[in-house]
Amino acid sequence: MSSNGAAVPAMANGEERKKRKIDAVDGVEGGPASQRHFTEYFTDPEVDNLRIESIKAVIYPQLLMEEIPNTPQGKRTVQQARQAVSDILNGKDDRLVVVVGPCSIHDAKAAIEYGTRLKAEATRLSKDLLILMRVYFEKPRTTVGWKGLINDPHLDESYDINHGLKIGRRILADINNMELPCACEFLDTMIPQYIADLVAWAAIGARTTESQLHRQLASGLSMPVGFKNATSGDIQVAIDAVRSAQFPHSFLSITKQGLPAIVLSMGNKDTHVVLRGGATGPNYASEHIQGAADKLTKNKVVPKVMVDCSHGNSQKDHNRQPKVAEDICSQLSKGEMGIMGVMIESHLFEGKQDLPTGDKLSDIINNKNDSPTTLHGSGPGQLGPEGQRSTVLSSLRYGVSVTDACIHWMDTVKVLENLAAAVRQRREAVAKK
């Protein structure tokens, strides 16, 4: 069991993975020389890298960006949305930012279908809401589990990260081309170099808000960044993170050509706190918003927060998300200006499903259906060579989350309409003051 009481899924250990790899190369231990070549690397085998199974080459950012460029339309979408989030945070635009979408993207086709539906709502409600799609590729786990589409795009513990980077960038490019801006969580500090030009808002998650590496990263990111409060419920770490990210920093990263480099950042003023609840309970109610605003003011930070309807605020029960949203609507309609945004975990269908692990995964892999991709062609969502192997994907229910449980599409539309109505009421309430 993990610290939050959830069962820890069975993962292939190093030996099992090695065996799978050996089986995959003609059943000969170590495989042919060409395969062995990829697992050998320079090191002192007596003292160094003793617990490293293999090291492979990764594509460098420039190569991926040239292969999947941002289009003029995509760039406009990113720039306009970044500016609009900044204006909302700084009180120059009275709309509400809404970051809504799946807990994680695991299926490119479903992501594009969700994006197409969301685009229609984003346009319809654009006078009151600035809607961004949650396009989350990196999952920070309480203990272990699937770490997201970039880390394991075929969902089968093959960790084809080069492919994950491609498919992730392709999905972001396609969604931006629909003129729907995207929101991501950045967990790995190298990954922004591959995709950040396609991201309009970024989150630093509850498990990494206190990390200096992530605060430094945020200080150099080109988009507004929200820091979640800690899983313990502590919001001071998020306030400290906002303050830290607003300063310049020097830190290590990689260049677009993949070289290690010393980066000097300029600081990011478009940073804010995201209240997501925690071990001490939810923190979306009026008194929590007031408490957070007071603390932010004392720390000389803009007293505005985004509220996450999911995670600690829903106690991971997706049915509670609309109730949290209802409470936020009631606060907005009374004129609450301290809430600048809302986050919702939503998918085409409700709930969640488990990814196969252990014996179940081995059975699926061994009876593998050999069709190489689920998607063909070159239009949006038809990823051609950037598609996914269908083996595990085809064993899953379409449009259902494989990480946290989500609300379904029809409920999502209702929540969005209620939020838009509450923003209109807030406008009236503020005008009367």
Ligand SMILES: O=C[C@H](O)[C@H](O)COP(=O)(O)O
């Ligand atoms: O949003 C996703 C999850 O809440 C987060 O990644 C932790 O998930 P876990 O507790 O299932 O590992």
Ligand SMILES: C=C(OP(=O)(O)O)C(=O)O
């Ligand atoms: C992991 C997430 O949230 P948190 O960091 O709040 O747990 C998330 O939003 O996907």
